[in-house]
Amino acid sequence: MDDALHQMTAARLRELLRAGELTPTEVADHFLTRIERANPALGAFVSVTPEAAHERAAALERDGASDATHRRAVLWGLPGGDKDLWLRAGVPAGFGSRAFAGDDAVVAPVSDEIVDVLDAAGMVSLGRTTAPELGFPAYTEPLAGPVARNPWDPALGAGGSSGGAAVAVAAGLLPCAAGSDGGGSVRIPAAACGIVGLKPSRGLVPAGSGQESLGGLVVNGPLARTTEDAALLLEGMITWTPEGRVAHPLTLRAPSARAGEYLAAARRGEVAGGGGEDVRGRFRVAVTTDSAWDDFYAITTSDDARAALDAGVTTLAGLGHEVDDLSLEPDPAYGPAFRTLWMAGASAVPLDDPERLDRLEPLTRWLIGRGRQVPARELAEALRALTAFERRLVAQVARFDAVVTPALAMTPRPLGWFDPEDPERNFEQQCQYTPWTSMLNVAGLPAVTVPTRWTDGGLPMGVQLIGRPGGETTLLAIAAQLEDRLRWAEVRPPAW
Template identity: 35%
Template sequence: MTLADVDATGQAELVRRGEVSPRELVDAAIERIEAVDGRLNAITYRRYEQARSEADRIDRAAPFAGVPCLTKSLSDSAGDPATVASIWPARHRRVATKDSLLVGRLRRAGFIMIGQASAPEFGVLSVSESKTHGITRNPWRPDLTPGGSSGGASAAVAAGMVPVAQGGDGGGSIRMPAAFCHLVGLKPTVGRISAGPGAADRWGHSVPAVVTRTVRDTAAILDAVSVTSPADRGQPRPLPADGLVAQLNAPHRRLRIGVMRNAPRHAPQVTAPVRKAVDETADLLRSLGHQVADDYPEAMDDPKCLPMFFDALSVTVVQSIELLTREIGPPEPEDLDVVTRHWERRGREITGVELADAFAWQGRFRSRMSAWWEGGFDLLLSPVFASPPKEVSWPWNEADGIQRSVDVLSFTAPFNTTGQPAISVPATLTDADEPIGIQLAAAMGREDLLLRVAAELEMARPWSAERPRIFAP
């Protein structure tokens, strides 16, 4: 076993026992990145010397002292490039003046930021491809996308470069790449990990978090970085007093779990391999003692769900462009990617009344969704994505690609609208080495239930030892 096989919790324990130093963890991660990233193109910026210096000064009492981590190129890390994955601010050599709230919390927990991972421009595409960095590939099969927008983070963790990487989920941007890369990806309850007072969080739809290989890492990191702000839309119920990690193996009652096997009629339909993965997971949950029924919130079939979500989202793209324009001047005609221009046009066309109507509809949608959980269900099991991972350069190889990239979010985006927590965990690998994940969603504030059941699934069908074609030596 090498350090590439050890999760963040395990690496931190090695440091505590004195078996390895923080500097050795960082140096080993740097070697792994240099060994494999040439085939994946997941790393947009390397801060190796700063990371080595920080490792030498790290507080070894921190829970993850010295564990290497990557930030997403959409997040601010003080002194590092702040490009939002766009060639426009990159050309101006824009630099972050301070850490985002989550990056700062990760540092205080002891993580060492050794670089930035790729993302699509402004995070508005379901693949991690952009003019500024090109195509990021999936370590399970390099002809496949690792998804987006946290695709670079997911590719790096799956390939063993680092045990954890920071990401964000604004419509499925952690859960979908986690599913595509055979990882654990939790979107917490809105407000569980604050973006910070006044931070652009796309009306609360976008939530910062991490991708990992193990459930215990996800639980321990959430314990370490959870911080709420009175300015946030959501004020979730407190985490358990003894933390989420303590809940993973604790006895708990039999849960009532609903299953959604099919996509809404207006969306791409679920393929046979994905439906099989959902069915097998449902059977496994029954064998673990849970009550599983074919039932789900009727609101998820509403054809207005995604249009209303993206009406609100498109205005925030305009907001981002306007903020940057005031700071660095307007973009050149060819600076912005075609998908960014698409959402900018849509955002500028929407009237104030139309935006208010979208928010009012979303409020009613949240009420309709919550009624299902109030009716006695604990969790909802569903696909994350209707098919196995798409090929690189999707959706441009399909007719009406931008609309296709929206329609595929029918299982994930609803929980960004409601603010509920949802997690993607590995389900299976196809014979063609295509990872397939499943999603579990819970009521507001119930990350404890999600992580307990995810841990049960992990114990029943361990996945962290499975290795993709491209994995760090």
């Protein structure tokens, strides 16, 4: 069975682990061997921690043997990875940056909350997945190394900032992986690597709710090969009360789904109806290629992106869903306001030493430098403009069960395509590559990217499904229906 473990879904692995047909150590060893063989060529992990993984797996086995309830933890025994922007107690963190390399790496005495939550759900961390410098770029090519290479073509990038996590999942080095998304950082690499990437509603996942970040942008979410696996990991990332409700530390009320409902929606392509019945039924879906960046940059939807959108929309129509066109209201204030907010967020990076600042890549140094020059009034005006944008976008999306856009405007970009020396041009290229993602972080809306077709050159392209606030179950149900028709998890990259 061991040779086939990476072929299995996370959900199937969990079944075998719970039944005692596999042990956490067996599963960890299999994936560690996969990582040892493939990671040098793909750069999915910046560091691997086999000794800690073995200790963790053995502890889970002891607890599971003495008390079977331990094996009921949502992610019990499943291998995962820590994004290189997250702190795990005692493990050096480099944040994809030469400014935090070697002796300047951060070794924290306590872990970040998301790491503790994944541990509590029973996951076994195998190491740190690669991220770009401080998580700012939409690509994962840090000068500090390693570069995350696309498993469909290693000459291409994997997207970012959860690029290493996406590569690990797409190449079968992990069954699923957690990431963070501040402007598309889960959805972009998922789309580039041909897997599922889910950005939850602001406030759903307590460890990374979005409320802690400036402008409410950054939330944590799952990456997986199947919709069901994405839902399973999402369940594990949420802290549930004994009554099945989200145990939320903030005043914001989390969406009302109960424990198990996300997984159920992904498995059956259904959502719970008002009377408690399961409704596969038909949804009202809108389609748009409008972007919040249209009034600021020249945004072009490539033929490959349109073909992927057409493939997704045709499938949805064939499933019986009502499909409408949607024109989003233009907002010239969005581009300048988002740039101001992104730069202001960068200004808080805890680096003041000039020598270490000089080690930063040009894009990061530009963002931090410009951010530290933003006046308080300009930031306040930007936040006000983005709040107004949020209200308008939520109102437009709320008329539908889901809104569909292309996932990316272009095929995965060649390594080095984003200008390494001109930060202004680099930022523009990122927005042109992925124009439909950041606006959903601003609005706090849930969204999932899924692959819908492969180009003649064998590259994955897909669509993004946008939901109402708290509409994850509907998005998972629609994604599951698409997967049932398109069978994307059965298409494997050459690197597999």
